[in-house]
Amino acid sequence: MPLPKAITAYTLAEATSVVAQLRQQVRQYAQAYYTKDAPLVEDAVYDDLYQQLQQLEAAFPTLITSDSPTQQVGGTVLAGFSKVTHQEPMLSMGDVFSFGELAQFDERMTKAITRPTEYNVELKIDGLAISLRYQAGKLVLGSTRGDGAVGEDVTANLRTIKSIPQELAEPIDLEVRGECYMPKRSFEALNAERDRNGEAVFANPRNAAAGSLRQLDTATTAKRQLDTFIYTIVDAQRYGISTQADALKQLRQWGFHVNPEAIVARELTQIHAFIEKYQSQRDELPYGIDGVVLKINQLALQAELGNTVKVPRWEIAYKFPPEEAQTILQAIEWTVGRTGVVTPTAVMDPVTLAGTTVARATLHNVDMLREKDVRIGDTVLIHKAGDIIPEVSQVVLSKRPATAEPYLVPTTCPSCGSKLIHLADEVALRCVNPMCPAQVKEGLTHFASRNAMDISGLGPKVIAQLYDRHLIKDVADLYRLTATELAQLDKFKEKSINNLLAAIQRSKQNSADKLLFGLGIRNVGAKAATLLLAHFGSIPALMQADPAEVVAIKTIGQTIGDSLTAYFANDQVQELIRELTAAGVNLNYLGRLTEAQDNFFKNKKVVLTGKLVHYTRSELTQKLSDLGAQVVGSVSAKTDYLIAGADAGSKLTKAQQLQVPVLTEDAAQQYLNEVK
Ligand code: IVH
Secondary structure, eight states: OOOSSOGGGOOHHHHHHHHHHHHHHHHHHHHHHHTSSOOSSOHHHHHHHHHHHHHHHHHOGGGOOTTSGGGSOOOOOOTTSOEEEOSSOOOOOOEEOSHHHHHHHHHHHHHHHOSOOOEEEEEEESSEEEEEEEETTEEEEEEEOTTSSEEEBOHHHHTTOTTSOSBOSSOOOEEEEEEEEOOHHHHHHHHHHHHHTTOOOOSSHHHHHHHHHTOSSHHHHHHTOOEEEEEEETTGGGGTOOBHHHHHHHHHHHTOOOOSOOEEESSHHHHHHHHHHHHHHGGGSSSOEEEEEEEESBHHHHHHHOBOSSSBTTEEEEEOOOSEEEEEEEEEEEEEOTTSEEEEEEEEEEEEETTEEEEEEEOOOHHHHHHHTOOTTOEEEEEEETTTEEEEEEEOGGGOOTTOOOOOOOSBOTTTOOBEEEOTTOSSEEEOOTTOHHHHHHHHHHHHSTTTTOOTTOOHHHHHHHHHTTSOSSHHHHTTOOHHHHTTSTTOOHHHHHHHHHHHHHHTTSOHHHHHHHTTOTTOOHHHHHHHHHHHSBHHHHHHSOHHHHHHSTTOOHHHHHHHHHHHHOHHHHHHHHHHHHTTOOOBOOOSSSSOOSOTTTTOEEEEESBOSSSOHHHHHHHHHHTTOEEESSOOTTOOEEEEOBTOOHHHHHHHHTTOOEEEHHHHHHHHHHOO
């Protein structure tokens, strides 16, 4: 958030008062963050305020005081651990949030050093900075950063961390610095255990790492499975090292854990590519990162450039958009799904999360709601689950308003008002009224969706209007819709009416597996629908089939068999099928469009692995199957190709061992594009 008005529009008096306010806020937030490991706001809010303060101070230099947070480096030392004065101060780092600001940094560097600028580009590990001192090769002191000048002696705790060498092969005096962090797996295991024991869970791996390092009982630290990445040799030139890249190599040789993802780059384009790569892959890394650090590679140049009061001039952090945010819960909305499951959604004050504005987040189910004891007015922590859907991860209990009342879970369906029930061994709350309007609309939307009848232009909004105007009540009604009826809908003009009618018309020709899936029979997914129809050839044949024959089909089990039997036994369903038949909807399986024309993938056994960027897994699987390839799960000597995206693991190794040809996703895309 920028300042409410342009810097130049501030009078000195206004600036004085805003600066005072900003300082007070920044101090409060910094203290909570640095010394209590209990941030009061998301990092981005803090960064914003800090930047505003910096901007105002730059415009009104007379307002700068030596005790302004911009002139200091952090919090204070906690009681309980003895203090350590750092021989070299542990500075902080300047940061930028856009490629534009990064270019400005690069320009400053290029001007200052008049030589081709070379950077060592590293990941910014999301943990806490530590310093390790060795005398005659033996670890003698380990400390936290503290306020940058004075830190805490956490030697005993650091000794419990496996990646920290207690003794080096050479009897040298040395000080190194790096990041102590908690791997995501340890974090999840720790929180799961704390949750089981009814203890408060940690908000994120960084807080968990900081909390774990400050244990008075080192046995506790040991159990927490912390790890380190070391990235700095203090006074590296003493050891004959002349670049940061060589420093990392030397650290590795000395036996420190050094992050492998670093490059030397001269061009901003290379750096942009590095940033983009890790920004999109950060979820897959086993540890948290919150940005990328650029360091002038030549140590002599670093020394020439020197430091400001607070930060080295020769390095900068590019910070990723935050993936976690705090906001206030204003309401809980309940939605009824196609199968009657009722799910809670949090409606919150909008916040920026991973670069987008978010005002809604899933609360998953009633059990989770009860377990987290989420209340209206609570401050909640939200994060993006698996990249896309924001989810409420935690209530910030310290900020709960005194007036917040326990939330009362609804007992009746928000759509039809019938009583909600809990089916045996289900966490979900269900509306079991088959006529429930919300469920019917969801069912109709599913019918029209891409993997089902694929009727474009028939999304949830149009369905809702058609249903609410009593123009449709079931899927057969779709085939009786007229232009006059569609003309009643919002924004429906001649063109959209014709398009929709044509799309509905076209859907009649679909292979019947799409129809079978579209009917939304419990447990019958798209794959099962295709298998069933490839076997029986038509929906009527399936309806008359011996249940034993259904269950005998590979991968179709008793559950699907029972669902089908129950579904088709219903009189209303039989009537629906008759109506669809009468409307001219195809009930026969048409197989893969036709026999696939000759192409690179035809009749080949293909395995997919790694993270794809151009397609989702299911899209690529579909495309390959359409071309007559057989997409299988594991690599064997019979596999024709392995398509490997980023971060491929054991499947790639196996393919290499078996000499199975490996295609990159790009190469696979090329072959796909070649097919008309
Ligand atoms: S260089 C001058 N390299 O980020 C202090 N720091 O926001 C910076 N950090 O305090 C040392 N990864 O705790 C450096 N590859 C990296 C880093 C890194 C994470 C942390 C470090 C520092 C903070 C500044």
